[in-house]
Amino acid sequence: MQVPVGEGALVCTGPAMALPSAGLLPGLLLVADAVALVLLVPLVPVLTPLGVAGVWLEAALRLPVLTVATWLLAPRRPPGAIAAAFTVAATPAAFGTFRYLLGLSGAGPGLLAAASPAWLGVTHVAAVLALLAWAPPPVPGGVPETPSNVPKAPGTVRRVLALTWEERNVLGAAVLCLVLAAIGETLGPYVTGKVLDAIRSGDGLTAGAVGMVAAAGATSVLFSGCRGCFFLLLKARLRQSLSLRLFSHLVHQDLDFFQGTPAAELLARFSTEVPRVCSAAPTGANQLLRSLVMALVVGAFMVGLAPGLALLALLEVPLGITTRRIQSAREQALQRSMLEASARTASGVQESVGAIETIRIFSAEEEEEKQHSCNLAKELKLKEQMELEMAFFTLVHRMLHLTIRVLVLFQSHQQLRDATITAGVLVTFLLYQDTVGSHVQVLLYGFNEFLTNAAAGQKIWEYLDRKPTRDVGGTREPPKLQGHVTFQKVSFTYPGNPERPVLKDVTFEVRSGEVTALAGPNGSGKSTAVALLERLRDPESGKVLLDGIPLPEYEHQYLHRKVVLVEQDPILFSGTIRENILLGLEHCKESELQEATTAAGAMDFIQGLEQGWDTEVGEYGGRLAAGERRRVALARALLRRPAVLILDEVLDDGDEAAAQRWVRSGLAQTVLVVSHRSRVLDAADCLVVLEHGAVVETGTSAELRERCGAYSRLLLGGGSTEAPRMGSEEGTASGRE
């Protein structure tokens, strides 16, 4: 069940079911821990002399008891139960170790089993706080949830890494260059120092020494450049591969997917999200690897110089990771909201531009402006929130750094007084602390950026996980087809409106060598029947047969070559008229092209154009009139000599004899005409009349007129409870003839 939260956001109530068990967990762990500690009391004399090892041994002994306790919550055990048990067990041991390494005395227990019961409470509160900080907090305003019919995409990071791994050759080359450049960079100061030492010892500036400095510099410069090149190449290749994969996957989706997903939203996935996802791993690897190596090496030096101080200074790392993790979770959620909001804005703009004529006609400019400004305001609000949170977390990080620095200075002051370190060691240590600090910052920022970029791909993976429901595995490709179509008890309901069946037990035939017309009032299901015959959709029950064979058994491309649909407002591709008619049949004979074009009635207007066959039709054929576009589309269809030609509101008055001519001349074997024009309907060999998604009459025009039933009512434009038919006057006139 889903309940709406805010605008457009849906939150599943499912996870709420986990809340009682999540709430029980802390109490259960507390009781289990108390029991474990009572059991451990006899071991206190054995564990105490072991010091830190004893503390960890105690933790190891408590852990199984805590873990077993979490099983009591099965089958509704919360996902983080084991992590919680581990955190509770390890907290006092980690604290004890830290205290020991810093040489602090007095505060806190050694063994928890030997301490006062209050320490048990402190331990559990600390563990709960740590777990709460680690859990990703919710985003105010809500991230739009993925609709329930779209599969969720788990493991965005794993999938980004898997995608990157496919380009492992380029990645390997980039990483190799990165390592070589880092070696060159590290060796530079080292060999410079050696040269200085050589000069000071009186050996002078030898060619070998200069050569070493130059070689280190050249290695660094050369491989830094190559590293950049390879990472850029990696990004470009990933982008190409992911775009192609996404596109190939999308074009095979069901029509309902496209009807439910605005084009601009899909465009945003390609233009914004694909580049972000593809830059995640290359940029991450480029930044992170170098900083990781440097942080580890310098960190090791710090530990070698002053272990106690190093431990205190390096405390910044886990604390930084924790705050960064919280920041990252919020940033990712906000980022997703931001991407959704941008896609919505883009979709709104596209819709407005596409429907500009309608907007003008209804003078709806102001409403559109308001809607756009509302979308922009939502985006701006999210952006402001992102910036505010960024500023807040930057402040937290700086405060953390400052606090640790003050603690280190305080502690070093003690150690200086105790003479455990010298002033020189302290200076070196502080310099190292700055270096390691900057690399840790790069690591944290870089990792955060990597996660955010990887998370931007969530929708992409969701689309890639989406499987089309249509079966396109047919293999039949008979050399010849009669073009005999049978609808056998076909029922169909649109998934978007499951309450309302559009076709109900529809049975009729379209015989080979004939022109059959599908008639009926608006909304009676004619175009839906055509969509089933064209296999744009599949029936819910019943079968559509072509020459006695169910459509899914035909090979997908073969079927679409043999069953060709021309719609009332066909879409042409950018290019010339010739290219549009040929479309994939570039090697056909000129005579065939001329014949199809003449038969479609397109020859006259093409010859009248200044550029003739080479006239550019513009985007979607927008430079041609609607009637001209139809004729070009008709010529394109006839050139293919289809077994079944479907004409959905294509024939004008005066064209009614054309379909018969095409059948007789063999340009099409069977023609199915959908029309509201009485002259076109009357010219058909056979008529099938639909009403409310059911076949109510079949026969010739003369038979149906004589029957004075649904067909006659249709021609008169009355008698139907459905929407009135357009052009009824014309039908009436014709009926009177």
Ligand SMILES: Nc1ncnc2c1ncn2[C@@H]1O[C@H](COP(=O)(O)OP(=O)(O)OP(=O)(O)O)[C@@H](O)[C@H]1O
């Ligand atoms: N994608 C869709 N999702 C949900 N319902 C749809 C969809 N397309 C069409 N319908 C509904 O199916 C019914 C039949 O539509 P269809 O387009 O097949 O009728 P038609 O007879 O071709 O109408 P017209 O003569 O106006 O073209 C209509 O009530 C329509 O609202």
